[in-house]
Structure formats: structure tokens, C-alpha cells
Amino acid sequence: MTEDENGVRAIGAYAPRHRLPASEVEAAWGSVQASGVGRKAVPGADEDALTMAAAAATNALHADGTDASAVGVLALATTTPPLEEEDLSVRLGSMLGVPESARHEAYGASTRAGTRALAAGFDADLATDEVALVVAADCPKGEPAGERDQAAGAGAAAFVLVDGGPAVALARGSFVRPTPGTRFRERGTERVEGLGVTSYDRAAFTETLAGAVANLDAGADEDDRGAPDGAEGLGDVDAAAVQAPDGAMPYRATDALGVDADAIQRVATVHDLGDTGAASPLLGLAKALADPDVERALVAGYGSGAGADAFVVDVDGAVPASLALDREDERELSYAQYLRLRDEVVSDPPSGGGAYVSVPSWRRTLPERHRLVAGRCEHCGALAFPPEGACGDCGSLDGYEDVQLPGTGTVEAATTISQGGAPPEFALQQQRDGDFDVVVVAFDAPQGDDTVSAPAQLTDVDAGDVSVGDDVVATGRRIYSQEGVTRYGFKVRPARDR
């Protein structure tokens, strides 16, 4: 193994549970503009690129059996950050428990961000026992009448890389070619546009990818590893994870990439999840690495501008995976529900005053909100949440030892908040996603039989489906937005799949 290159040791992925079938798009618009997208994933009202990134990363760390404290490099790629300016890799790190001394990097600007972040993971300079965590998450939007929105999906992929990891990049290549206007998002809008010059767009895509493959270079170790240089030898890849702005475009690049359509289809997610932007080629790689029959995969990332990256990844040994893409709690949307969820038809936030939690006071509680950090009373050993003030059991003011809860728990009290009954902070969410359940949960301790209670909102479940005694598990979500600042914290969902 080389001294400067890491390999993937575990993978995670995530997709929201909501799916919009193409038949709903057709019923709404009379025809479907987006090719090859049979259905697509849609984020919940409390989800965004950051929460999806956190979910995929949590799955990857769980598959690896690694605690986030081992992360030395965290790379987040997204073209749909919830904020245009602010480094969201830092909040992602907080949600996961990545040490503040770790390198935090954010990639954006084009859908190529995913493969740029992956390159950073392969190149990361890691200390012994350190891991690199690469996460790509995206949930693009477009004009609802157009092909981009009809293709626009949602998903996230995450990779744990270490020195000596079993899936390594044998060869890499990159290429750029100035090609404005194929896909862009103007300042101040959430909607991706393109001029729609068909032949120009296709040429930008295929020729830039072809350039990246032609530049594949195994570097100094070429002879040792029998890696392909340029496009030669690529015909024997088992899978090709190719950027998929829609369900047809990747197959137009078979000649350019030197792969057959079956290799692309084998690991494609676009037909089920839609255009996942920066996460698209990484989701394909995740599927390839989770497939025990794939020994060599091509990863081909493309971003408008235009630029492309290609990796030849060889797998030697099993790569543990936790891919929450096919969900048993899947919910099929009508087009009207889709517009509600996408925030197209809801009203402005209600005005008011009253209860208010400032951002500085919210920040004080980030360990509790992001990672369920409770406390064990230093006097009597009882658990407390939040861990501050006098112990609820013994009244001691001795303080607390931090205890990170595993997030599993049991419902102790439950209700459903009906339409119009939500506090104003949640009124918009309720307009978008409907009634919601609120519970008191007895969260399990990491060891032992004791529990500690906290209030939480249910997510990823229909209202009224949860009752006292049910098992739930915590998941990071958007809680509410105020003064332009979205506050992230934990909700809970039924303990079914992970």
C-alpha cells in the first residue's frame, strides 16, 4: 500500500422516504420532461442536504463500527447547502461528534463536488487510527414545469476511508472545458436552470467525461498495480457509477467512458431517486462497493462549467455497508403533496412574539441537540437530560459526567398535534408535512437498564401511528428556522430499520 493513498473501509447512504412517481408528474403536467426517472426521492419538511448528509454519515460510521471521534478529516459535498454562505461541514461535524480539531472541508459550486470530496478522502493525510469521512448530499430543485425539477431527487452517500482500506483508487483522471450555460443556479434562487441547448449540453457532458477518462493515471505505482492508463482496460469494469442529471444522460456517455450500459445500470440510482447532484456518482460507488460481485468500478463525476473526475476503484475484501435507500416506510406522494413538501404553495411564517430561544442559548445546548449528550450525576449516578441544574433524583449540584445516549428509547407519553395547533415555529412544517406526533421518550443509557426522558417530535411516520410503549430511535433533523438560522436537533422515528 502506498503511503499517501487511502482506501474505503465502510459505506453509508441515505434517501428520504417520500417518492414521487413519474405518473404523478404526467397527471399534473400532461407529459414528463425528464427521461428515465420512474420516480424520485423528495426530502421531508424537516430534511435538507445537511440532515441527509448526517444520516448517511451516521450509517457509514455505524457500518464501520467507528466512533466519530476517530474522524481526522471531514469532507462535505453539496450543491444545495441550506445556506449560501456558512461552512456547513462544521455543523455536520457537530451533529456527528467529529472532533473540533479535525480538518473540516466543504465542496460545492457544481455537482462535481462529490468526486472532489472523494479525491480529498483518498488523499487525506491521516494519523494512525484516524479516518477520513467523505459525505455528499444533494436535493436540487428546478422550475416545476421543466425537466430539471422533474428529475430533481434527493440522496446522500458517505465513505469511511483509512490507510489500508480495501477499496482503493487505482487510477484517477480529471478534465475541464469551459462550457457555460448548461446548468447553473443564479444567486438568490434555489432553482437550477439550463439553457436547454440539447446537443451543446450533451457534448459538454460526454466530452468532459471522456477527457477525464483519457487522463486516467495510476501515478508512480502503475506498474505495481496493473492499473489502466487512459481509457484502455476499462472494458473490464464491473460497474460504472456515472453522474446522472437524468435517467438517460449517463447512457449517452458509454462510448466516451468505454463502458457498457449494463455496467452503468447495475449501480444507477437515478431511476429510483432522481438526480442526486453531487451525491450521484458517490451513491453509485456505494452500491458498487456493497455488491460482492463488483471487483472493479469506474466512478465518473461531472459538474457544469464544466469539469469531470474519473476514478478506477478496485475492491479487495468486503466493505461493510449501511445503505438506507429502499425504505420499508416509503411514502408515495401525490403531486399536490409534493408541491406542499417542496414549499411551493405554503404561506409565510406566522408572526408573533412570546417564547423565544436565542441562537446563543441554542448553541449552549448543541451537544444535547446534535448528539444526545446526557449527564450522569456525580453524586448519585442518575441520568439527567439536559445535564444541567440540580439532579432530578437526589438534588445534588455536584455536576454531571457526559454520557452520549445511543438514541434508542421507548415512548412514555404521546399525542398528535392537529392542523392549526402547532406552535408558530412549527406552523410551516405542519403546512408542508401535515399533522405530527409529539412524545416523551425514555432514552436508553449506553449501559445498564436506566433511562432518561426527553420530549421529541416524531418524524418519518404518519401522524397517530405511534403510541405509549413503542420503540423509537433518534435522528437529526431541522427543528425550526428563526431569524434566518435553522436550528438542527433530534427527532425520533419508529425503530424499524436503521
Place this chain on the structure above:
Amino acid sequence: MRDAYIVGAGQSDFGSFPEESYRSLFATAYEHATESIDGDLDPGMVDEAVLGTLGVGGRQIGLSGPAVTEHVGLHGVPTTRVENACAASGYAVRQAVQAVKSGMADLVLAGGYEVMTDASGDATRWWLGVSGETEWERLSGTTFAGVYAQMASAHVDEHGTDPDAMSHVAVKNHAHGAKNPHAQLGFECTLEDARDAPVVADPLTLYHCCPTTDGAAAVLVASEDVAADLSDDPVRVAGVGAASDAVGLFQRDTYAGVPASAMAAERAYDRAGVDPNAVTDAVDFAEVHDCFAIAELMAYADLGFCAPEEAGAFVADGRSDYGGDVVVNSSGGLKSKGHPIGATGAGQVVEAFKQLRGDAGDRQVADAERGLTHNVGGSGGAAVVHVLERATEVSAR
């Protein structure tokens, strides 16, 4: 310590009054309280005023107490505003009793006021949430209805309570409120009305929830030294108890009861000489804090009327109605009479004063000798219980 007596008590109508202000509402309550005084009240006799309000709408968050007492002509009287959410004026009455019993004052005005119906629905929901545990409970997406609904779910789970019992509470309290000219929702309802009403927070329907209300109440608390001068028929404060608890439901020992209520009752009974195992033998009526119907069911057990698993049957079998073990919420309770947050606790004492003096009209509890009031703040962060009784003669102990 000296005995304390209630020598006057009155309230404004409870309801929605766009033409009124918190000061004009309190002026009405104060006027009715002074009218109930049998002797001559000189404003200069009032040593102290303690007034409760949450301050919904924010109209005068600071110094609203003096703004009210100056408005009614109690110039210069030291006035303290008490804030304990929905238990604000229950605590104000308790403060008045303490001032009298300690010897610091001979006559104290206690009361409360709130204006809640002059804001948009959205603004009102902001304000209704301010007494929940703000940083965690509220931000899980609950309002008070949600928290009490969670308590109902725990009560059903732990005690096998039939949710229909909550509809029985609504029917009973509306029947009582229909006889109270001050009530906001002074109409009767059927079990079906309550059961089939729109769900606010499962299992609570609209009829299981009290309204938002404008109103004020005033109570004059006198020492044994002056009570006889002011009243021919004063009401003796036999015992007061109060307790607080964690503000968030999730921080408490039980969700199927209000521990602060039980603690407050235990202390009040101890001071009043009421056997905690035979409360319904000792009291003829009780004004209990039924902000939501489940709250009244929980109060039955917290106040010692019955075991928690009997609470549903206690109302369904008529044991909390006229002719039963104890008449609960003869005024209509918060459900029918209304719940102007800061005025509610003092308003309960107004009802007890009327019942014990035989002035309760069509809703008079026969031979009422002793009653109690039970006032809760938030979902149980504060509670206060008063035991009040007819005083055949005022005497120093």
C-alpha cells in the same frame, strides 16, 4: 400566627371583550369585590396589593400591577405583581394570606387580570406557549394542549382510563357554567358534542380544552383584627398549601398526575386539619384547575378525592357533581367559566366565597361549609391549594 379571612370577592364577566382593557376589567372586579364588603371600606385601609398576571400580548410586561391599582384609586398602595403562569393569582391570594397572617398587613387586595382575545390566532399561540418548558418541550412542537394530551395518554396507559371520562368532565362543567352569569361559555353540551368535537391534540377534542379569555378577579383578605368590621359573614382561610416542580413534563416523576398539586394539597390539608384520607367528607365543593379535561381527572387523585384508577368513574358516576361526594367546579370551571390566565386562581376563590356565603344562586351547593380551590401553573410547575370555610364567628386564636 393570626387568622386570615376573605371579606370581599368579585370578578368581571369572563369572555371576550374587545372594548375592555386589563385595567377596566380589573376595575369591574374590584368594584364587585368592594360591593361584597358588608362594612365601610376606605381605600386607605388597603395595606398591600398582590396581583397576578402572565401578561399575554405583552401590553404592559413591566409594572402592570401598579398600573392597575393606581387605576382603581389605590394610590400609593405597595403593589406586587406575581407571575406563576396560570397559577399567578392563586399564588397572589396566598401571598395576601401570608402578609395578613404574619402581621405585616391587616387588609390586602389580591387578584389577577388577563386580556387574551385581542390578538391573532398566531400571536395567541406564541403566548400560550411561554409557560411551557421553552427550550426543549416547546421545541419538540407542543403547545399546552399537546402536553396535557401526552398526560392523558399516560393516564390511559397507566390507569386504564376511558377517554370518554374527559367528555363527562366537559358535560358536567358546561352544565354548571350554564348557571353562572359570569361564564364565558355558559351553555350546556352533550356527551356526543364533547366526544365528536374536532381533535385539538389526540385524545383531546375542542370540548376537552378551555377557551382563551379576558377577565379579572379581586379578593380582599383581612386579618382577624379587622375582618368583623368589614364583613358580617367572612370566609376563613383554613389552610393554604403550595408547591412547585420541574417546568417540563419530561422532568417529572409521573406524567399521569401533577405532583405539585398533591404536595400543595397535602400541605393545605395539614394546616386546615383536613384528614387527607377523607377529603370528600371534609369539603363540600372544590374549584379545580380543569384547563383540559384530563387535568380535572388527575386532580381527583392528586387532591385525594379518589384513587387515580377511579378518576374516570368518579365523574361518570356523578360523584363530582351535585348530590355526589364533592361538587367539582360549580362555577363551570376553566372549561365553561373561562380561563383568563392571571385571573383564574383568584376567580376560583371568588366562587368559593360565594358558595360559602350562600350567594351562588342556581348553582348553590347545599349547606356548603367548606370548600377548596386548586390552581395549577403550566402543566404542573406550580400549584396552590386553599381550604376555605364558613366562619361562624371571627376569633383570635
